[in-house]
Amino acid sequence: MGSCQNQPCGICEVCHPTESNYTCVKEDLTSCRDIKICNNASSDGHYPIRPVLHRKSSLKVYCHDMNSKYPGDYITLIHDNFSLYPPIYKTCTDINWNANKPGVIFYHKIRLELIRLRVVVKDRTFTNVSCDSKLLEISNPSSFQNSGRTCSVNLEYGTTGDCLGVSCNQRKGIVQIDLRGTGLIVSPSVKWITGGHRPHISSSRSPTNDTIKIVCGGTCGWCSPEGGLFLELKP
Numbered sequence: 001m002g003s004c005q006n007q008p009c010g011i012c013e014v015c016h017p018t019e020s021n022y023t024c025v026k027e028d029l030t031s032c033r034d035i036k037i038c039n040n041a042s043s044d045g046h047y048p049i050r051p052v053l054h055r056k057s058s059l060k061v062y063c064h065d066m067n068s069k070y071p072g073d074y075i076t077l078i079h080d081n082f083s084l085y086p087p088i089y090k091t092c093t094d095i096n097w098n099a100n101k102p103g104v105i106f107y108h109k110i111r112l113e114l115i116r117l118r119v120v121v122k123d124r125t126f127t128n129v130s131c132d133s134k135l136l137e138i139s140n141p142s143s144f145q146n147s148g149r150t151c152s153v154n155l156e157y158g159t160t161g162d163c164l165g166v167s168c169n170q171r172k173g174i175v176q177i178d179l180r181g182t183g184l185i186v187s188p189s190v191k192w193i194t195g196g197h198r199p200h201i202s203s204s205r206s207p208t209n210d211t212i213k214i215v216c217g218g219t220c221g222w223c224s225p226e227g228g229l230f231l232e233l234k235p
Helices: 032-038
Strands: 013-017 022-026 045-049 059-064 072-076 082-085 103-107 109-113 127-130 160-163 173-178 184-186 192-196 200-205 211-217 219-225 231-233
Touching: 032 045, 032 059, 059 109, 082 160, 160 173, 173 219, 192 200, 192 211, 211 219
Parallel strands: 160 211
Antiparallel strands: 013 022, 045 059, 059 072, 072 109, 082 103, 082 173, 103 127, 160 219, 173 211, 184 231, 192 219, 200 211
């Protein structure tokens, strides 16, 4: 039987004895912190990672702040992901930028708790905001500009709402989650709950659970994922 005693292996490799010799096998890396521990010189960037509870598949994770003791684990979003709170207050159409912190937040990466694949919905590291006058023309959100207006919008990922007049019959708060190309889907068990005054919600979800659109609001009302926003590896 071979021996691993005093046998060199490469970075992030572990030695396994064989019948006559030994072999070096890549160690499973379950987080960006694991990568940093293996190689302290690792820089920010994308790495293949196998989450602890899902080691049969690897996930492309962006490791952020690798100079720190606890780097962040992020998923890069390929398509538009945003939360929009409309600049309309107590009416159906009149624009008001001074009430209820309106605007839209675009998410370019989302932070994950990799053990449970739970989105850290409060993380805003890779976001930008817009208070463009075309805010309600959401068909082309990537074209929005900030227009020099101070944006105070403060929405968590997956959360939105509105504060329209009592007579309005169409909600204007929008959430779009689009995980296509990331290797992840929203867990089918995730549901959205509503709160506030006269809340109303409508939603559409792709059969593959990788795209979700939520429209909600009230007078004033909101909606958010119940119990957290959990993801799964795409089957």
